[in-house]
Amino acid sequence: MSFYRTYRPQVIEDIDNAVVREQLLALLHKEKKELPHAYLFTGPKGAGKTTAARVIAKLFNCEKPTKHGPCGNCEQCRAVASGTSLDVIEMDAASNRGIDEIRQLRDRIGFTPVSSPYTVYIIDEVHMLTTEAFNALLKTLEEPPAHAVFVLATTDREKVPSTIQSRCMIISFGKATSEELLHALSRIAKAEKITIDAEALSRIAKNADGSFRDAVKYLEQVSFTKGDITSATVGKTLSLSDATERGAFLSHLLTHDTKAALHDVDTMQDDGRDMKAFLVDILGDLEQKLVAAATGSEEAGWTSSEANHAISVFMRAYTELRLSPVPKLPVTVAIIEFCTERVVIVEDPPVEPKPVVKEKAPDPAPVVHSAPPAVAGGDPPVPSLGLLTxxxxxxxxxxxxxxxxxxxxxxxxxxxxxxxxxxxxxxxxxxxxxxxxxxxxxxxxxxxxxxxxxxxxxxxxxxxxxxxxxx
Ligand SMILES: [Zn+2]
Missing domain, CATH: 3.30.300.180 (DnaA, N-terminal domain)
Structure with a gap:
């Protein structure tokens, strides 16, 4: 069984997503019969919605709940975890758009649960239901039998009718933060007795793009290598770029050596490197350059406006990657844009003599199109990581x-x-x-x-x- 399935959080406190964990813990303040009977979990794939849905099932059916919620050990909790509980019905609305599923739901909704206090219906990708199926579901939600609980999950909340949404307690699963990913990875590494250093773990987290599932999958992939796992092991196993290689690439960018920078990317492509992972690493490097430049560190080598410009150009490449039929294309465009735009500006120096204040500043800021708007209060803007677009x-x-x-x-x-x-x-x-x-x-x-x-x-x-x- 895969790590992701083996190490699914079983109780509320193990849930790695902090916001969700808090919201579930808040449910414990109420009597079971006062709890909402319908939940809508929204958020991207791999964010832990199914896991949390099962925790809800346990919350209702656990035989020995503690003050922290379901115990995770009793017969009911174990049956839910292994998917063998007869009273937890998991359905996938994506298959056949849920027609059979909803029919099945309607047929059995009146029956009392087999061996638990509640029957819990978990409907995944609920937005895929047909209008007919939605209407049938709505009827059930309007007058649910006292023993029925619904957990609806969706990656596309907009497509869930508002009539359904209004009947549910909505819990939104954002992309996992680095801390949350590290929380999950450390938990599993410890249980599996994997020797992996902090740098390696954070490299995995950085490349997982906010997905618990991806992060855990990467950890599992690297766990097959022998000996201690370092950042280099992670890079090699996951076909990520290494720091020396990226250092060369960045210096080619800085000297506007378009040809050399394009050649670097060609080589990486030939080596079967993943462009997305490469961009994640490059953006991480650029963020460091930006911070170094902004804090006046000698090692930066980049001015903050150069770093800012590069970040905005490569961020765009990153978002366009998903849509590009040729993985290398957005990167190529970004390189050319960065290298050539700069040349134009250098060829056209300002006519006005620089004011005294400007001379003191280490940063001539020739590129202005990524300059942030002024903030009231005068605090300097926080360097953007590009996670929030x-x-x-x-x-x-x-x-x-x-x-x-x-x-x-x-x-x-x-x-x-x-x-x-x-x-x-x-x-x-x-x-x-x-x-x-x-x-x-x-x-x-x-x-x-x-x-x-x-x-x-x-x-x-x-x-x-x-x-x-x-x-
Ligand atoms: Zn239990």
């Missing part, structure tokens, strides 16, 4: 609102009538449409909450800016 924020705006609710109900309400405007240079700009909404969101404490929630959902610390828009 505008597209992602738009996509997960409803999740963001839901995740804000536990912290502040009224702020979540205000967010509902506001919208994301931009994500740039580590600053998230939110557009409110009423003066009092803008004032509410712009309060220091509110901004703090919004920043914390975004950090939890996307793993990136950002600044918040609120602007007043026209409706």
């Amino acid at each position: 505008f597209e992602k924020l738009v996509e997960h705006w409803p999740d963001f609102i839901v995740a804000t609710k536990p912290y502040n109900h009224s702020v979540a309400g205000v967010l509902r009538s506001s919208r994301p405007k931009a994500v740039e240079g580590g600053i998230v700009t939110i557009e409110a449409f009423y003066k009092f909404h803008q004032e509410k969101l712009a309060e220091v404490h509110t901004k703090q909450v919004l920043g914390d929630v975004l950090k939890k959902l996307f793993g990136e610390k950002v600044k918040i800016e609120i602007v007043l828009g026209k409706k």
Whole structure:
């Protein structure tokens, strides 16, 4: 059995996603019969939705619950974990769009559970259901028998009718943060007695793109190598680039040696390297350059505007990779864009003599198109890791609102009538449409909450800016 399945969190406290864990722990304050009977789990693949759904099943059926929730050891808990419980019905709406599944559900919904207090229906990819199936499901949700519990999971919440959503407690699973991935990886490495150093673990986490499933799969892959596992082992096993190679590539970029930089990428492609993993590593390197430049470190070699420019160009390559029929293409475009744009600017120096202040600054900032907007308060912007993009924020705006609710109900309400405007240079700009909404969101404490929630959902610390828009 794979690591991912063997080491699925079995009890609430083992759940690696902190926001979800807290929300499930909060359920323990209530009597079982007062708990919601329908849940909607939203979030990307590999974020742990199925695992959490099974924990919900245990929450309702555990024979020996403790103050931390289901025990994970009793007969019921073990049956749920092994998928043998007759009272936990797992369905996949993606198969045949759920027609048979919903029919089966309707046929048996009236029956009492076989050997547990509750029958728990877990419906995966619920957004795939046909309209007919949704209507049947809605009927059941409107008048559920006292012994039925529903856990619906989806990667595409927008496609779940609002009539269904409104009947569910919604828990949103953001992409896993690095800390959460490390939490999961360390837990498994310890149980498997794998000798792996911290650098190697964080390299795995960095390449897993917020997915628990991918992170654990990578750990399993490297666990087959003999001896201690280092960052180099990880790189080799997962066909990642090594630091020397990337160092050469970055210096070719810095000297605008388009030909050499393109050649580097050709070589990597010939060696069967994964372009996505390469970009993740390069962006990590560039982030270090940016931080070094911003803190005035001698070793940087890059100015912060050069690093910023490169980050924005390669971030775009990263997002375009998914859609590109040729994996190397977005990288090629990025290299040419970075190297040639710079040349144009160098050939065209400013006519005006530099002001005195500028001369003091180590950074002439010739490239301005990735410069972040000014922030009220004058704090320098946080270097962007690129985990949170505008597209992602738009996509997960409803999740963001839901995740804000536990912290502040009224702020979540205000967010509902506001919208994301931009994500740039580590600053998230939110557009409110009423003066009092803008004032509410712009309060220091509110901004703090919004920043914390975004950090939890996307793993990136950002600044918040609120602007007043026209409706
Ligand atoms: Zn139990």
